[in-house]
Amino acid sequence: MKQNKALIASALGAVIAMGALSAAPATAASKEKCYGIAQAGKNDCASxxxxxxCAGQAKVDKDPxxxxxxxxxxxxxxxxxxxxKK
Incomplete structure (x- = not known):
């Protein structure tokens, strides 16, 4: 009986994990890079x-x-x- 519960729990965990992985690309696809709006220290990646x-290294607000x-x-x-804009 314990083995069946463990098997079911494991299978349920795998299903949940697969759902989380498949949701990530949809979220990323609904975003775009927007230049010139980042506040100092709050940019998302390299200039x-x-x-x-690197992220978080912007020196001034709204650098293009x-x-x-x-x-x-x-x-x-x-x-x-x-x-x-360069």
Whole structure:
């Protein structure tokens, strides 16, 4: 009986894990890089201009080379651009 419960629990865990993995690409697909809206220290990754190479290293607010992920279609409403300005 204990083996059946363990097997069921294991199978249920696998199903839940697979659901979580399949949801990630859908979430990532609904986002886009938005340049020129990141606050100092709150950018999502490397600068397009080469000023730095990592997240959280933006030195000034709204640098046109720094970006954040935003919901698809909302970048320009926020005053940003879909491509970096150099």
């Amino acid at each position: 397009a201009t080469g000023a730095h190479s 080379g720094d970006w954040k992920y935003v919901a698809t279609g909302s970048c320009q409403q926020m005053g940003g651009n879909l491509s970096p």
